[in-house]
Amino acid sequence: MKINGGKLYISKNNGEELSLDVSGFPPNYVKNTFSKVSASVLYDIAKTGTSLKLNDQVAADDSGTNGFYRRGQIQLDPNSTIGERAVKLLAHECGHMCDDIDDKENAVKAIKKYLEDPFATIGVDKPRTVNELLESQGTIHPVSIGDETLKETFAKEYENYKKNPPNVNSNSKYALTSLNEFFAESYSLLNIGDCKSAYVIAKYFPESFARIKELMEQNRALREK
Ligand SMILES: [Zn+2]
Numbered sequence: 001m002k003i004n005g006g007k008l009y010i011s012k013n014n015g016e017e018l019s020l021d022v023s024g025f026p027p028n029y030v031k032n033t034f035s036k037v038s039a040s041v042l043y044d045i046a047k048t049g050t051s052l053k054l055n056d057q058v059a060a061d062d063s064g065t066n067g068f069y070r071r072g073q074i075q076l077d078p079n080s081t082i083g084e085r086a087v088k089l090l091a092h093e094c095g096h097m098c099d100d101i102d103d104k105e106n107a108v109k110a111i112k113k114y115l116e117d118p119f120a121t122i123g124v125d126k127p128r129t130v131n132e133l134l135e136s137q138g139t140i141h142p143v144s145i146g147d148e149t150l151k152e153t154f155a156k157e158y159e160n161y162k163k164n165p166p167n168v169n170s171n172s173k174y175a176l177t178s179l180n181e182f183f184a185e186s187y188s189l190l191n192i193g194d195c196k197s198a199y200v201i202a203k204y205f206p207e208s209f210a211r212i213k214e215l216m217e218q219n220r221a222l223r224e225k
Pocket residue numbers: 092096180181184
């Protein structure tokens with residue numbers, strides 16, 4: 001990883017070099033956060049074409065999270081994103097980024113599930129077919145929600161978890177909020193070796209975690225095509 005002219009360069013073993021625009025970030029953020037997050041995370045950001053932005057309007061929510069991912073962009077609060085916490089936050093938001101792929105096949109399946117007639121139209125003023133809807137909205141389908149194996153594995157492990165839950169604060173259980181959050185926390189754990197839910201995931205959800213690892217690898221292979 002090297003920095004030059006507001007750009008961060010990441011090289012892969014195969015010689016491919018990608019760059020990220022970090023011109024909006026202060027030098028200490030680059031030094032303390034980008035340099036500490038793993039190269040695989042930076043590579044995912046660059047490969048998905050995701051942009052990064054500091055935004056002091058991003059306030060902490062109940063979980064203490066000071067950032068979010070929205071289609072194609074990660075926004076981070078500059079006031080509370082320094083040090084170890086910033087590294088975890090960036091990795092977590094990259095988890096959401098990797099959960100969000102263009103997956104036409106799964107998107108069609110998901111939409112058809114909600115429609116009895118696959119050729120039915122949606123919308124009153126401007127009726128559209130499923131295909132037209134997909135065309136206009138894109139085919140965003142979170143990997144975590146679309147995967148049946150993950151859903152089943154998670155449900156099974158969650159049943160066991162409920163029988164003997166740990167006495168930890170809500171932050172440490174953040175991954176259990178939803179499958180999207182479980183994916184993002186697992187991504188962080190896989191790529192930087194830590195996340196706020198690390199204990200709960202490692203102790204109670206090893207199979208779900210293993211499935212996320214597989215999904216993440218599939219997701220990366222898809223991007224390489
Ligand atoms: Zn999240």
